[in-house]
Amino acid sequence: MTATAEPRQAPRRRINLHAIGPLAALGVLLLIGIALNDNFLSYSNLTNVLARSAFIGIIAVGMTFVITAGGLDLSVGSMAAFVAGVMIMVMNALLPMMGQGVGVILVGILIGLVTGLFGGAINGLLVTRARIEAFIVTLGTMGIYRSLITWMADGGTLSLNYELSGVYRPVYYGTVLGVSWPIIVFALVAIAGEITMRHTRFGRHCAAIGSNEQVARYSAVNVMRVRMATYVLLGLLVGVATIMYVPRLGSASAATGLLWELEAIAAVIIGGTMLKGGFGRVWGTVVGVLILGLIGNILNLTDLVSPYLNGAIQGIIIILAVVLQRGGIRSN
């Protein structure tokens, strides 16, 4: 219905569940944590939660763009394991030639980023050029990477040379002004992601494609290139997450990065991004990552519920988030 009212007067916004929901949930979790355990608010506990969440968080920021543009990537967990395996094998192989030092580590980091980039590009090419459904493509590559890392480790564990591990350690355990590197990188990626999503043409184009691909095409948006870019960006961020992850344990196995893809997708959806695309927000994803991280942490700190039920509680939160989302949209 068209009313001929003055267009300037926007009505007062109702309190929007859709926007407030994830933040409210995070607040409730914090209150629960404080109530249940005195140690919860301690600096070491909170930074521990953040550092552990950083890997999923960095990947989830990239996933936000893919999902906003109407895509999906199930391969990120396996890809992370594969990237970790490639890095470890390359660094171990280079050790005799280059000696143990920062040089090998830098090459390893570069290899990690490039492998992630290529992994994303392969997903992107199959989706855009071969026009295969993203779900199918990444289901396939998920299996391929998982199988490759198992093969590379010969069913066991690939370990980084002990001395090299020592050199590499600070990338995970080191701190700047008391804040550890993974947290700093996660924060930078999140801020850059939020700005890109809200304030650049790329972000706007992602939302347009996810909202209606045909309209985007008729609006001179290069749909293929933008969609390709979302997968490449995600692959690159998988690389970034992995170069932070390798120094933590110094090894990779068939179990590395298991179910990361589901945690990342869950964080994106809890944060209010629409699974079918068209609308995404990076800050919401960050909140989603923190919610998932805090649930695990609270269960570990208290004996109220068995930590083995972590997955069940996460599952409930995910379903609840989507129900709330739908309510929020209907009230618009």
Place this chain on the structure above:
Amino acid sequence: MKPVLSLSNVTRSFGPIEVLHGIDIQLHSGEVHALIGENGAGKSTTMKVMSGFLAPSSGTVCIDGDPVRLTSPAQAEEAGIVMIHQEFNLAAHLTVTENVFLGREMRRGPFLDHAGMRKYTQALLTRLHCNASPDARIADISVPDRQMVEIAKALSRHARVLIMDEPTAVLTARETEVLFQQVDRLKAEGVAVLYTSHKLGEVRRLADRVTVLRDGSMVLSDCAEGMTEDQMATAMVGRDLSDLYPPKRKGGGDVVLSARDIRVPRFVEDASFDLRQGEILGFAGLVGSGRTELMEAVAGLRPRDGSVTVNGATLPADRMRPAIQAGLVYLTEDRKESGLLLNKSLRENLTLLALERFSHGLIDRKAEDAALDQAIADWDIRIPHRDVLAGNLSGGNQQKLLLAKTMLTQPRIVIVDEPTRGIDIGTKQQIYRFIHRLADEGLSVIVISSELPEVIGLCDRVIVMQRGRIAGQVAGADVNERAIVRLAMGLEGEAA
């Protein structure tokens, strides 16, 4: 005789805003009732109240004289009231039979009675003179056939009241005539039909009674007999519309756009034409004659053979950006599927095409808001508030938003495809003025339209297409209905 369905003193509010004020309509068995009005006059809301999609805020709905409360479309269907939406309500991947029986499948024991349903559907289709097979998937049959399937579905539910929202908007003249014969037949069988259309000629042809809505109120309800189209239009708009088209103008400077030997596989063969500066060039022809495909190819939205030059510079095929940079834009005929992001705000829609103008690394939100203010003022876009989603605007306002979006690229050549489809007559007049103003400012405009009066009233020169080829052109004093129709039907011209 009691009316089958009647509304008395019905109002409907959305939040604090009342959009229907005291509507009184009676639908009688065996009568075709036309409900007309501008976009946003309250036609859809009235129909939704009748068919149970919306409850009235006050007033009563009566069936056979007894007051009822319709709380859902299913309940209304139970009472024999069926609404056919403009965008059909059919499952594209199911067959005709499956659609007709969707939700009320016939069964034999625990299993579906396929043979029985098929036979029943075939009988319905035969009765409607529809040639579609009961086994065809909806996605594979033509739009008019889909409409017949909708009607068959309504009949299978023993509809006594059939409510049709702009049934002819997507039909060609011939298909429209077939539909009207069906409506006449239904009428003879005692069905009450309520129908809306922006085509007043059809209303004259079909309706027994006409009700005119304006701004949510009834301004006229009378026998159709003796009512002229002018009277209807005047009642709808509330002002005299004798000057629907602006005065004709002299067009034609230098050639700005030149298309040579354009070929789009399956759609267009060897089309060549020139467009001059300040000219309004019409493209007429039947639906499916290749006009849209030709223009999409020219604008870089489709692969093509042949050359397109703008001011002497050749444009690459199948790329839209260079065409826009050369000042050439195309406005799609399909606002909802290709034109606007219906679930996005006006601002995001407005700037999507010309986003680089608002983006220096980061998007300048203030400049975007200023552009939206400007567009709302320039194009007279009527909105309840600025945060409204594009999908919630009426068709006319969507079209204006689409025009504003396209003009943000500051083009020199504008191709508009069916600019007034599904739009009320008052907004049509505004859009004609806009198009004229563009030409007066020195822009060149191509108008594709299936409405002959529009092409004749608006254009300096008209090119007619027939079956993918340019059949010929008429200019100046020769632009008349007869000449265009003869070319479009292949009775004369190069393609004959």
